[in-house]
Amino acid sequence: xxxxxxxxxxxxxxxxxxxxxxxxxxxxxxxxxxxxxxxxxxxxxxxxxxxxxxxxxxxxxxxxxxxxxxxxxxxxxxxxxxxxxxxxxxxxxxxxxxxxxxxxxxxxxxxxxxxxxxxxxxxxxxxxxxxxxxxxxxxxxxxxxxxxxxxxxxxxxxxxxxxxxxxxxxxxxxxxxxxxxxxxxxxxxxxxxxxxxxxxxxxxxxxxxxxxxxxxxxxxxxxxxxxxxxxxxxxxxxxxxxxxxxxxxxxxxxxxxxxxxxxxxxxxxxxxxxxxxxxxxxxxxxxxxxxxxxxxxxxxxxxxxxxxxxxxxxxxxxxxxxxxxxxxxxxxxxxxxxxxxxxxxxxxxxxxxxxxxxxxxxxxxxxxxxxxxxxxxxxxxxxxxxxxxxxxxxxxxxxxxxxxxxxxxxxxxxxxxxxxxxxxxxxxxxxxxxxxxxxxxxxxxxxxxxxxxxxxxxxxxxxxxxxxxxxxxxxxxxxxxxxxxxxxxxxxxxxxxxxxxxxxxxxxxxxxxxxxxxxxxxxxxxxxxxxxxxxxxxxxxxxxxxxxxxxxxxxxxxxxxxxxxxxxxxxxxxxxxxxxxxxxxxxxxxxxxxxxxxxxxxxxxxxxxxxxxxxxxxxxxxxxxxxxxxxxxxxxxxxxxxxxxxxxxxxxxxxxxxxxxxxxxxxxxxxxxxxxxxxxxxxxxxxxxxxxxxxxxxxxxxxxxxxxxxxxxxxxxxxxxxxxxxxxxxxxxxxxxxxxxxxxxxxxxxxxxxxxxxxxxxxxxxxxxxxxxxxxxxxxxxxxxx
Numbered sequence: 001x002x003x004x005x006x007x008x009x010x011x012x013x014x015x016x017x018x019x020x021x022x023x024x025x026x027x028x029x030x031x032x033x034x035x036x037x038x039x040x041x042x043x044x045x046x047x048x049x050x051x052x053x054x055x056x057x058x059x060x061x062x063x064x065x066x067x068x069x070x071x072x073x074x075x076x077x078x079x080x081x082x083x084x085x086x087x088x089x090x091x092x093x094x095x096x097x098x099x100x101x102x103x104x105x106x107x108x109x110x111x112x113x114x115x116x117x118x119x120x121x122x123x124x125x126x127x128x129x130x131x132x133x134x135x136x137x138x139x140x141x142x143x144x145x146x147x148x149x150x151x152x153x154x155x156x157x158x159x160x161x162x163x164x165x166x167x168x169x170x171x172x173x174x175x176x177x178x179x180x181x182x183x184x185x186x187x188x189x190x191x192x193x194x195x196x197x198x199x200x201x202x203x204x205x206x207x208x209x210x211x212x213x214x215x216x217x218x219x220x221x222x223x224x225x226x227x228x229x230x231x232x233x234x235x236x237x238x239x240x241x242x243x244x245x246x247x248x249x250x251x252x253x254x255x256x257x258x259x260x261x262x263x264x265x266x267x268x269x270x271x272x273x274x275x276x277x278x279x280x281x282x283x284x285x286x287x288x289x290x291x292x293x294x295x296x297x298x299x300x301x302x303x304x305x306x307x308x309x310x311x312x313x314x315x316x317x318x319x320x321x322x323x324x325x326x327x328x329x330x331x332x333x334x335x336x337x338x339x340x341x342x343x344x345x346x347x348x349x350x351x352x353x354x355x356x357x358x359x360x361x362x363x364x365x366x367x368x369x370x371x372x373x374x375x376x377x378x379x380x381x382x383x384x385x386x387x388x389x390x391x392x393x394x395x396x397x398x399x400x401x402x403x404x405x406x407x408x409x410x411x412x413x414x415x416x417x418x419x420x421x422x423x424x425x426x427x428x429x430x431x432x433x434x435x436x437x438x439x440x441x442x443x444x445x446x447x448x449x450x451x452x453x454x455x456x457x458x459x460x461x462x463x464x465x466x467x468x469x470x471x472x473x474x475x476x477x478x479x480x481x482x483x484x485x486x487x488x489x490x491x492x493x494x495x496x497x498x499x500x501x502x503x504x505x506x507x508x509x510x511x512x513x514x515x516x517x518x519x520x521x522x523x524x525x526x527x528x529x530x531x532x533x534x535x536x537x538x539x540x541x542x543x544x545x546x547x548x549x550x551x552x553x554x555x556x557x558x559x560x561x562x563x564x565x566x567x568x569x570x571x572x573x574x575x576x577x578x579x580x581x582x583x584x585x586x587x588x589x590x591x592x593x594x595x596x597x598x599x600x601x602x603x604x605x606x607x608x609x610x611x612x613x614x615x616x617x618x619x620x621x622x623x624x625x626x627x628x629x630x631x632x633x634x635x636x637x638x639x640x641x642x643x644x645x646x647x648x649x650x651x652x653x654x655x656x657x658x659x660x661x662x663x664x665x666x667x668x669x670x671x672x673x674x675x676x677x678x679x680x681x682x683x684x685x686x687x688x689x690x691x692x693x694x695x696x697x698x699x700x701x702x703x704x705x706x707x708x709x710x711x712x713x714x715x716x717x718x719x720x721x722x723x724x725x726x727x728x729x730x731x732x733x734x735x736x737x738x739x740x741x742x743x744x745x746x747x748x749x750x751x752x753x754x755x756x757x758x759x760x761x762x763x764x765x766x767x768x769x770x771x772x773x774x775x776x777x778x779x780x781x782x783x784x785x786x
Contacts (some may be wrong), residue, residue, distance in 0.1 A: 044073055044074045044102075045071065045072070045073055045074070045102060046068060046069075046070055046071065046072050046073070046074055046102060046103070046104050047070070047071075047101075047102040047103060048070060048102070048103045048104070049063060049066075049068070049069075049070055049103070049104045049106065050100075050103050050104070050105045050106065051063065051106045051108065052105065052106065052107045052108070053107050053108045053109055053110070054108055054110060055110055055178060056110060056113075056178075057091060057108075057110060062086070062106060062108065065082070065085045065086050065089055066082035066085060066086065066106070067081045067082050067085065068082055068104060074099065074104070079097050079104075082097060083095055083097055086106075086108065090111065090141060090143040090145065090146065091110060091111055091141055092108045092109060092110055092111060093109045093110070093111050093144075094107075094108070094109040095107070095108050095109075096108075110141075110178060111141045111142045111143055112141075112142045112174075112175075112178045112179055112180045113139060113140070113141060113142065113178065113179050113180070114136060114137070114138050114139065114140055114141075114142050114179075114180060114181075114182055115138060115139075115175055115179040115180060115181050116138055116181045116182070117131070117134070117136060117137070117138060117181075117182045117183075117184070118181065118182070118183045118184070119131075119183075119184050119186060120183060120184070120185050120186065121185055121186040121187055121188065122186040122188060123188060124161065124163070124188055125157060125158065125161070125186075125188075129157070130154055130157065130184070130186075133150075133153045133154060133156075133157050134150040134153055134154065135149065135150055135153075136150055136182065142172070142180055142182065147170045147182070150170075150184075151168045151170055151184070154168045154184065154186070155167075155168060158188060158189075159233075160232060160234070161191075161227075161230070162191045162192050162193065162227065162230025162231055162232065163188055163189050163190070163191055163192060164189075164192040164231070164264060164268050165189030165190060165192065165268040165269065166186065166187065166188050166189045167186075167187045167189070168184055168185070168186050168187075169184075169185045169187075170182065170183070170184055170185075171183045171184075171185060189268070190269050191230050191269075192230065192231050192264065192268060192269055192270065192271055193219035193229050193230055193231070193269065193270060193271070194216055194217065194218050194219055194229050194230070194231055194270075194271050194272075194273060195218065195219060195265065195270035195271060195272055196218060196272050196273070197211055197214070197216060197218055197273045197275075198272070198273070198274045198275070199211075199275050199276075199277060200274065200275070200276045200277070201258070201276050201277045201278055201279070202277050202279060203279060204252075204279050205279075210243065210246075213242055213243060213246045214239035214242050214243060215228055215235055215238055215239055215242060216228060216229070216231075216232075216235055216236065216239050216273065217229045219270075231262070231271040231273075233262075236260065236262060236273065240257050240260060240275070243255075243257060243275070243277070244256075244257070245316065245317070247277075247279065247280075248314070248315070248316035249315045249316055249317045250313070250315075251282045251283050251284065251313040251314045251315070252279050252280050252281070252282060252283070252314075253280065253283040253314050253316075253346065253353055254278075254280030254281060254283075254346075255277065255278065255279055255280050256277070256278050256280075257275060257276070257277050257278075258276045258277065258278055259274075259275070259276045260273070260274070260275045260276075261273075261274045261275075262274075281348075281351055282313075282314075282351065283313075283314040283346070283351050283352060283353050284311060284312065284313055284314055284351065284352055284353070285308050285309060285310055285311065285312050285313075285314055285352065285353055285355065286310060286347055286350070286352030286353055286354040286355075287310065287352075287354045287355075288303075288306060288308050288309065288310055288354075288355050288356075288357075289303070289355070289356040289357070290302040290303045290306065290326075290356070290357045290359065291356060291357070291358050291359065292359040293358070293359060293360055293361035294330065294333075294335060294338070294359055294361060294362065296333050296335075296364075297329070297330060297333065297335075297359060299359075302326060302329070302357070302359065305322075305325060305326065305329060306322045306325075306326075306357065307319075307321050307322045307325070308322055308355060314353050319342055319344075319355065322342075322357065323340045323341075323342060323357070326340045326357060326359060327340050327397075328397050328398070330359065330362070330397075331395065331396065331397025331398070331400075332396055332397060332398055333364070334364040334365055334366075334394040334395050334396065335362045335363070335364060335365060335395075336362075336365035336395040336397070336420050336429045337362050337363075337365060337420075337422070337429070338359060338360065338362040339359075339360040339362065340357060340358070340359050340360070341357075341358045341360065342355050342356070342357050342358075343355070343356040343357075343358055363426050363427040364394065364395075364427060365394075365395040365427055365428065365429045366392065366393065366394055366395060366427060366428055366429070367389050367390065367391055367392060367393045367394075367395060367428075367429060367430075367431055368391065368423035368424060368428035368429060368430055369391055369423070369430045369431070370384065370387060370389070370390060370391060370430075370431045370433065371430055371431065371432050371433065372384070372433045372435070373432060373433065373434045373435070374434050374435040374436055374437065375435050375437060376437055377437060377465070377468045378412055378413075378435075378437060378465060378468045378470070379468045379469060379470075382410070382412075382465075382468065382469060382470040383407055383433060383435065385494060385499070386403060386406040386407045386409075386410065387403045387406075387407075387431075387433070388400070388402050388403045388406070388535070389403060389431060395420070395429055400418055400420070400431065402535065403418060403433075404416055404417070404418045405587055405588075407433070407435070408588060409588070409589045410465075410470065411440070411464060411589070411590065412435075412437060412438065412440055412464070412465050412470075413435040413436055413437055413438060414436045414437070414438040415434075415435065415436040416433070416434075416435050416436075417433075417434045417435075418431055418432070418433050418434075419431075419432045419434070420432075440463060440464040440465035441462070441463045441464075441465075457478075457479045457480070459476070459477050460474065460475065460476035460477070460478075461474070461475050461476070462474035462475070462476070470493050470494070471490070471491065471492055471493065472489070472490065472491040472493075472503075473489070473490050473491075474487075474488070474489045474490075475487075475488050482511065482512040482513075482514060483509065483510065483511045483512065484509070484510040484511075485507065485508070485509045485510075485511075486507065486508045487505065487506070487507035487508075488505070488506045488507070489503065489504070489505040489506075490503060490504055491503035495529075499531060499532055500529060500530070500531045501528075501529060501530040501531070501540075502528070502529045503527075503528045503529070504525070504526070504527055504528075505525060505526045505528070506524075506525045507522070507523075507524055507525070508522070508523050509521070509522045509523075510522075512553065513667075515655070515657075515665075515666060515667035515668075515678070515679040516562075516565055516650060516667070516678045516679045516680065516681070517552070517553065517561070517562065517565060517676065517678050518550055518551065518552060518553070518565050518568065518569075518650065518651075519550070519551050519552070519553055520548055520549070520550050520651055521548070521549045521551075522546055522547065522548045522549075523546070523547050524544060524545060524546030524547065525544070525545055525546075526542060526543065526544040526545075527542065527543045527544075528540065528541070528542040528543075529541055529542070530580075533581075536583055536584055536585055537581065537582070537583050538581070538582050538584070539579070539580070539581050540579065540580040540581070540582070541577070541578065541579045541580075542577070542578050542579075542580075542603075543576070543577050543578075544574070544575075544576050544577075544578075544603075545573075545574070545575050545609075546573070546574045547571065547572075547573050547574075548571070548572045548573075548574065548651055549570075549571045549572075550568050550569055550570060550571075550572070550649075550650070550651060551569055552565070552566065552569065560675065560676060560727070560729075560731065561676065561727065562673040562675070562676040562678040562680075562727075562733060563725040563726070563727045563733055564650075564673055564678070564680050564721050564725060564733065564735065565650060565673075565678055565680070566727075567725075568649050568650045568651070572609070572610055572611050572649065572651075573608070573609035573610055573611065574605050574609050574611040574652075575605065575606070575607045575608040575609040576603050576604060576605035576606075576607070577603070577604055577607060578601060578602060578603030578604065579601070579602060580599060580600060580601040580602070581599075581600050582597065582598065582599040582600075583596075583597070583598040583599075584596075584597045584598075585597070586621075586623065592621075592623045592631075592633075593623060593625055593631055594623050594624050594625060594631075595622075595623060596620070596621060596622040596623070597619075597620070597621040597622075598618075598619070598620050598621075599617075599618065599619045599620075600616075600617070600618045601616070601617045601618075602614070602615065602616045602617075603615045605652075606644060611649065611652070612643065612644040612645055612646060613641055613642060613643050613644055613648055613652060614641070614642050614644060615639070615640070615641040615642075615652070616639065616640050616641075617637070617638070617639040617640075618637070618638055618639075619635075619636070619637045620634075620635070620636045620637070621633065621634070621635050621636075622634040622635075626692075628695065629695035630692065630693065630694065630695060631692070631693040632690075632691075632692055632693075633689070633690075633691045633692075633693065634688075634689070634690060634691075635688065635689040635691070636686075636687070636688045636689075637660070637685075637686070637687050637688075638684075638685065638686040638687070639654050639684070639685050639686075640683065640684050641653065641654065641683050641684075642683065643720055647720035647721070648683055648720050650680065650681055653680075653681030653682055653683060653719070654681055654682055654683070654684075654685045654716060655667040655670070655679060655681050655682075655716070656668075656669040656670055656682070656685050656687065656714060656715075656716040657669050657774075658762075658776060658779050659762075659779070660687055660712075660714070661687055661712040661713070661714050661743065661745060662710070662712055662745055662747055662749070662762045662764035662779060663712065663745025663746075663747060663764030663765055663766040663767075663775060663776065663777070664743065664745065664766060664769070664773060664774060664775055664776060665774040665775065665776045667679040667681075668773055668774035668775065668776065669714070669715065669716050669737075669743050669770075669773050670682045670685075670715075670716030670717065670719075670737060670738070671716070671717065671719045671721075671735050671736070671737050671738040672735075672736060672737050672772055673733050673734075673735070673736075674733065674734045674735075674736045674772070675731065675733045675734075676733070677772075677774075680719050680721065680735065681716070681719065682716040682717050682718055682719050682738070683717075683718045683719060683720060684716070684717055684718040684740075685714065685715065685716040685717075686714055686715060687712065687713065687714030687715075688712070688713050688714065689710055689711070689712050689713075690710065690711045691708050691709070691710040691711075692708060692709045692710070693706065693707075693708045694707045694708060694709065704752060705750065705751070705752045706750070706751045706752075707748065707749070707750050707751075708748065708749050709746075709747070709748050710746065710747060710748070710749065710764075711744065711745070711746045712744070712745045712746075712764070713742045713743065713744045713745075713768075714742060714743060715739070715740050715741060715742050715743060717738050717739055717740045718738070718740075719735060719738055721735055722735075723735055736772045737770050737772040737773065739770065741768075741770065742768060743766065743768055743769050743770065743773060744766070744767045744768040745764045745765060745766045745767060746764065746765060746767055747762060747763045747764030747765055748762075748763055749761065749762040749763070749764075750762075759780070760779075760780065761778075761779070761780045762778070762779045762780070763777065763778055764776075764777065764779070765777060
């Protein structure tokens with residue numbers, strides 16, 4: 001028993017010793033760590049951070065970029081991170097981090113400040129264009145990485161312009177106070193033109209056919225007005241899409257481009273473009289169906305509206321047109337966010353494409369808000385009053401497009417875009433109207449030469465958007481070899497907040513009408529107003545009061561004068577009222593691409609004064625795209641004036657010739673004196689024009705050059721004069737050329753909106769003319785502005 005107790009006691013003692021020893025070891029071990037830590041901290045704990053070399057940048061700013069703080073252990077990884085962080089700021093050209101005892105020393109060399117940026121050697125790209133592309137600016141920190149990035153941007157600009165041989169060398173000129181001037185020395189090199197465009201794998205269409213489809217062109221000397229013969233990677237990608245669209249519009253649904261390789265010649269001046277294609281099989285449309293998930297839009301009705309018909313040659317353009325048209329039809333019903341998706345399946349055995357147009361379900365949408373962006377000067381109300389949709393209206397795609405056309409028609413904005421954005425709920429939309437304003441004020445002094453007026457000088461000041469309210473105010477003078485004019489006009493487009501246009505004009509004119517050899521001095525004023533009857537029909541009215549003095553030029557006092565003209569000498573007062581009605585669906589008033597415009601005007605003179613007549617005029621213009629950007633225009637005009645109780649005077653008659661009918665001189669058509677060859681005008685005229693507006697290359701468009709081919713036809717006849725008259729010397733004068741037989745001319749014309757003003761050149765050949773008409777092959781008009 002005792003021995004057992006002794007063994008247990010000994011065990012407890014031993015166990016206790018082990019526990020104590022264990023705790024002892026533990027304590028000793030912990031003490032060693034602390035001792036070591038204490039020793040390590042005395043040697044490697046950072047007691048201070050010293051920044052050296054900084055001039056502009058504060059010490060605390062430098063410290064804010066590092067990952068080490070006072071009291072931290074020195075850690076190589078954190079120091080390395082701090083070094084990279086300081087370099088990445090772009091503020092320093094060099095950074096060193098070291099230790100001096102327990103002090104962390106940071107030595108920096110600050111990047112200099114840019115004083116000035118200069119471009120040298122650039123000729124084809126102006127300084128301001130290159131300056132827009134780079135990121136560096138004066139008074140910011142110079143950085144070599146930013147310089148390299150800017151060099152790359154400048155090279156991209158030249159490559160997009162076809163100059164792949166261009167090189168840019170940046171040079172730094174050191175200045176005092178740690179400043180530099182940065183010079184980009186540019187070597188532009190020649191344009192890298194397209195030497196050859198090759199197609200491989202094509203069997204149905206030859207290489208010339210495909211070259212006519214794409215935008216890129218092989219370099220030729222006559223393409224100096226276009227940039228389509230210079231290589232552009234973006235244009236090549238566009239060419240690939242044009243090829244796909246072409247083949248798929250001709251029935252080749254499986255067409256694909258297997259490769260497109262572009263090679264640059266060693267001289268870096270010529271590119272060779274090689275495209276390999278697989279044309280595939282010819283397809284036709286198969287089964288065509290429409291599935292509408294909108295109750296208001298019946299599938300049976302929509303089925304009648306598709307452009308794709310079974311059996312017709314497959315054409316991807318017809319599919320896109322159908323989707324767009326069905327979307328517009330849904331928009332007319334108020335479904336703004338409808339999604340029309342064509343489901344296409346190929347029947348390769350029968351070479352047919354089956355299509356099901358799925359009109360997905362969508363809620364009817366209402367306009368929640370009209371939001372106008374981009375107008376800095378123009379008042380919101382000037383834009384809002386042209387909107388055909390306002391808050392609370394049911395959405396209508398046709399009205400939205402019409403609103404965009406009306407806002408563009410103001411002429412106050414370079415760009416107008418209306419987008420629909422989802423509103424606060426699914427059945428609401430926000431119409432975002434984004435505009436980019438353009439200058440509406442015009443102050444010009446001009447001098448030039450015209451084939452009709454010889455030397456001319458003009459001064460005009462006009463504001464088409466007065467104080468941003470849409471009002472039009474103008475003052476102009478014009479002096480040339482045959483006229484002196486001064487006119488003042490003001491137009492209020494919304495009188496008293498209503499959709500009524502009101503305007504007033506005052507003018508003085510001293511004209512020498514050389515074609516008829518008489519002079520006319522006029523002083524007059526006019527009041528006018530207009531208001532809409534419908535969205536497209538406008539009614540107008542006017543009142544004019546004019547005093548005219550007609551005389552014979554002193555240079556003809558001793559010469560043979562036409563008795564048909566001298567009977568009109570005197571002073572006359574015309575007091576007239578008139579009205580007009582117009583129908584206008586043109587998409588753009590200044591440069592229409594589609595739509596028509598019909599105008600009828602009638603004026604009655606005889607409310608006072610000593611001139612009485614009834615004059616009627618009508619014009620018709622129609623424009624339609626015929627292929628891409630090719631626009632076909634039809635223009636027709638006619639007029640009739642009838643004297644009331646007296647003959648129509650020469651200054652009230654119509655005259656016809658250039659520029660209405662090109663190929664003839666001004667007033668070169670119609671009745672005239674057989675002796676003096678003076679134009680006598682006529683009481684009736686008609687004219688018509690067929691004109692095809694030809695799209696030129698992008699280079700010509702950038703220069704503002706447009707071209708057209710035209711055919712003009714018309715006639716002037718029926719003059720209130722006896723067939724013969726005898727002058728004071730007994731010489732008999734006869735009226736000749738008084739016939740309604742049409743005169744016809746054909747030609748081409750070019751318009752250039754040059755930096756010196758508008759320049760118009762017409763080459764027209766008179767195909768049908770009367771022996772007494774005066775023809776003219778070449779007409780031009782140029783004005784210089786300074």
